Amino acid sequence: MSLVLLDWMEDGYAVITLNRPEKLNAINHQMVQELDEALDLVRKEDHVKFLTVTGNGDKAFCAGGDLNEFHGNLEEDEAYDLLAPMKNVLYKLATLPIPTIALLNGQARGGGCEIATACDFRYALKGTSFGFIQGKLGIAPGWGGGTLLYEKVDKQAAAHWLMTATMYSTDQALRIGWLHKVYSDKEWTMETLLQPFLHNSQEQMTWFKKQYLNSLKLDELSVRMEEETISCSKLWESEAHKEAVQKFMLSRKN
Numbered sequence: 001m002s003l004v005l006l007d008w009m010e011d012g013y014a015v016i017t018l019n020r021p022e023k024l025n026a027i028n029h030q031m032v033q034e035l036d037e038a039l040d041l042v043r044k045e046d047h048v049k050f051l052t053v054t055g056n057g058d059k060a061f062c063a064g065g066d067l068n069e070f071h072g073n074l075e076e077d078e079a080y081d082l083l084a085p086m087k088n089v090l091y092k093l094a095t096l097p098i099p100t101i102a103l104l105n106g107q108a109r110g111g112g113c114e115i116a117t118a119c120d121f122r123y124a125l126k127g128t129s130f131g132f133i134q135g136k137l138g139i140a141p142g143w144g145g146g147t148l149l150y151e152k153v154d155k156q157a158a159a160h161w162l163m164t165a166t167m168y169s170t171d172q173a174l175r176i177g178w179l180h181k182v183y184s185d186k187e188w189t190m191e192t193l194l195q196p197f198l199h200n201s202q203e204q205m206t207w208f209k210k211q212y213l214n215s216l217k218l219d220e221l222s223v224r225m226e227e228e229t230i231s232c233s234k235l236w237e238s239e240a241h242k243e244a245v246q247k248f249m250l251s252r253k254n
C-alpha cells in the first residue's frame with residue numbers, strides 16, 4: 001500500500017497526501033522513500049502549476065517522525081543515516097521549481113512542522129495546532145526544518161518557537177507569519193483554498209518561484225540544513241532523548 005499518494009488534478013496542480021492516518025501520518029522509512037519519488041515525478045512534469053501537500057484523516061497533518069523507527073537507541077552515525085534522507089527530501093521540496101502549499105488539515109508536530117515549513121505557504125484548518133516539539137524530546141529539528149523556519153518567519157520568532165518547543169494555536173502561528181490563512185470546516189474545499197492560484201499560468205508560477213528561490217541563497221541553505229542534521233544526530237545520543245522516546249513507547253503499551 002502506498003503511504004504517500006500523488007494525484008494530478010485537472011486544474012493543473014498536483015497533490016501529495018501523507019497516507020497513514022491510523023498513525024497520524026507519522027513518517028516512516030517507506031514514506032521517506034515514497035516522498036522522494038513523488039517529488040522527482042512532480043519535478044519532471046512541466047505542465048504542473050503548483051503542488052499541495054496534505055495529510056489523510058481528520059486528526060493530523062503529520063505527527064512527525066515515526067518514533068518506532070526514528071527511535072532513541074541509535075548511535076550518532078546511525079541517527080545521521082536515518083535523518084539525512086529526509087533532510088534531502090525537505091531540500092527537494094523547498095527548492096521545487098513550482099510553488100508549494102501545505103494544507104494543514106490537522107495538527108503537526110516535530111517533523112510534521114518541518115515538512116510544512118519546507119512548503120512555500122501554509123493554510124490551516126481552524127482549531128488545529130502546531131509545534132516544533134523536538135526541544136521537549138532532548139533533540140532539535142534534524143530534517144533541515146529548523147533552518148527553513150529561520151527563512152520563513154522573523155528570526156526571533158523562529159528561535160523562540162524552537163527553544164520553547166510549545167504547541168501554537170492557529171492564531172499564534174498566524175501572528176508570527178508561519179500560517180498564511182486559516183479556514184473553517186465549511187470553507188475547507190480545494191476550490192476555496194486554491195482559487196487565488198488557479199488563474200496563473202504555469203510560466204507565471206515558475207517565474208514567481210524562481211524569483212523567490214533566488215532570494216534564499218540555495219548553496220548556503222543546503223550547507224545550513226546539513227549542519228542541522230549533523231547537530232541533531234549528536235543530540236540523538238543524549239539521555240534526555242532516550243528517556244523521552246521511551247516515555248512515548250511506554251504510554252502506547254498501557
Ligand SMILES: CCC(=O)SCCNC(=O)CCNC(=O)[C@H](O)C(C)(C)COP(=O)(O)OP(=O)(O)OC[C@H]1O[C@@H](n2cnc3c(N)ncnc32)[C@H](O)[C@@H]1OP(=O)(O)O
Nearest residue numbers: 022023024026063064065066067068070109110111134252
Ligand atoms: C524526527 C523528529 C520528530 O519528528 S520529533 C516529534 C515526534 N512526534 C511526537 O513526539 C508525537 C508523538 N505523538 C503523540 O504525542 C500523540 O500521538 C499525539 C500527536 C499527541 C496525538 O495523541 P492522540 O490523539 O491520543 O493519538 P494517539 O497517541 O493514540 O495516536 C494515534 C496512533 O498514532 C500513533 N502515533 C502518533 N504519533 C506517532 C509517532 N510520532 N510515531 C509513531 N506512531 C505515532 C500512536 O502510536 C497511535 O497508534 P497506536 O494506536 O498506538 O497503534
